[in-house]
Amino acid sequence: MRAPAFWRTRGLPARLLAPLGAIYGAVTARRMRREGVRAEAPVVCIGNFTAGGAGKTPTALALADALAAQGRRPAFLSRGYGGAIREPTRVDLNRHRADMTGDEPLLLARRAPTVVSPDRVEGARLAAALGDVVVMDDGLQNSSLAKDLRLAVVDGGFGVGNGLCLPAGPLRAPLETQLDAVDAVVVVGPGAPGAEVGRLAASRGLPVLQADIAPDSRTVAALRRGKVLAFAGIGRPEKMFETLRAAGVLVAEEMAFPDHHPFTRAEVASLLARARRKGLRPVTTTKDWVRVSGLLAPGEEHDIVALPVTLEFRDPAALGRLLAERLRRPALRPSA
Structure with a gap:
């Protein structure tokens, strides 16, 4: 929810x-x-x-x-x-x-x-x-x-x-x-x-x-090279967006989903298409990645970036x- x-x-x-x-x-x-x-x-x-x-x-x-x-x-x-x-x-x-x-x-x-x-x-x-x-x-x-x-x-x-x-x-x-x-x-x-x-x-x-x-420094460095579309289906999605911005990443668009959201292939395809149209790099949490990764078509494996974090x-x-x-x-x- x-x-x-x-x-x-x-x-x-x-x-x-x-x-x-x-x-x-x-x-x-x-x-x-x-x-x-x-x-x-x-x-x-x-x-x-x-x-x-x-x-x-x-x-x-x-x-x-x-x-x-x-x-x-x-x-x-x-x-x-x-x-x-x-x-x-x-x-x-x-x-x-x-x-x-x-x-x-x-x-x-x-x-x-x-x-x-x-x-x-x-x-x-x-x-x-x-x-x-x-x-x-x-x-x-x-x-x-x-x-x-x-x-x-x-x-x-x-x-x-x-x-x-x-x-x-x-x-x-x-x-x-x-x-x-x-x-x-x-x-x-x-x-x-x-x-x-x-x-x-x-x-x-x-x-x-x-x-x-703390977000992974290498991933953050790569994301800083352009604008991103950040999406998350966690308890407080805005926390992930805040983490990206605090790390100097330009978040051009946010998409928040309910916690543990069961993504569909249609949602993932729509999200990727939206990012391509706007020239944005999709980025999400590692928790969302394990739900999304199985829905990616061949060749899309590297189209979405998972942001590792450590406490x-x-x-x-x-x-x-x-x-x-x-x-x-x-x-x-x-x-x-």
């Missing part, structure tokens, strides 16, 4: 939907308080307080790198949103497509073993057999699996929007309830909304880690200390 504009304010639509939001938030809060099943390996959950994108997948990838630097063997766990797989499955980049696994798992699998499973407990069992720490991409509000470290990722430019629960606002549960259910907050990028969430988290004694999204923690040492402190529990291996 695409986030409605009223999620940023408490105007009439938000006020009318607030009673429904209160009910939704209360139900989610009650579910979050349930005790989960302990996995055979420590579990790190990368989630967010709101619906939509905040930078969870780049955070998960950066966290995997930090774990590897400590000698750990991370394995990712994803529910595979938008994919057809219903049983715990290890992602195979030579066999699986986005319509089978969802888009994020295909990105995660480039870095470390990745398991897709709508059932988090069963998925964690398989992931624990592939590594010695399980990194969950999303699942903060899912209580079926106990977590050893819970990180909430906050978009600096959006924060928690109007502070109301779905459908009146973007929150999945009341912010106070969710702050009680996390061990640290990661604020990605600058912005007053995210800074305010960070201050609130710090006032409750939670560690607040600052991070930034960089401003204080990597603070992250390292947090991981070392919270993940002291060794992985348990089932008895033969």
Whole structure:
């Protein structure tokens, strides 16, 4: 879905939907308080307080790198949103497509073993057999699996929007309830909304880690040579457009699609034709690329540029200390 504009304010639509939001938030809060099943390996959950994108997948990838630097063997766990797989499955980049696994798992699998499973407990069992720490991409509000470290990722430019629960606002549960259910907050990028969430988290004694999204320098250098048509189907498409402009890329046209948008061949062909007519270079996110690439005709493979990004923690040492402190529990291996 695409986030409605009223999620940023408490105007009439938000006020009318607030009673429904209160009910939704209360139900989610009650579910979050349930005790989960302990996995055979420590579990790190990368989630967010709101619906939509905040930078969870780049955070998960950066966290995997930090774990590897400590000698750990991370394995990712994803529910595979938008994919057809219903049983715990290890992602195979030579066999699986986005319509089978969802888009994020295909990105995660480039870095470390990745398991897709709508059932988090069963998925964690398989992931624990592939590594010695399980990194969950999303699942903060899912209580079926106990977590050893819970990180909430906050978009600096959006924060928690109007502070109301779905459908009146973007929150999945009341912010106070969710702050009680996390061990640290990661604020990605600058912005007053995210800074305010960070201050609130710090006032409750939670560690607040600052991070930034950095686009690939070689890709940016190539894009600076001309004008681009930027398109994205992520939680906040404007974040990708802002990243390009901040890097000095001339964005002549923007096209925003809903998060996890299932592109069609007709849409891709129309987008390419539009770019050719206007002399623009199409560029999108790596997450969108895994959904679009299978729709390209022979000879079009290089017509769309995927913009790789990495998440960089401003204080990597603070992250390292947090991981070392919270993940002291060794992985348990089932008895033969």
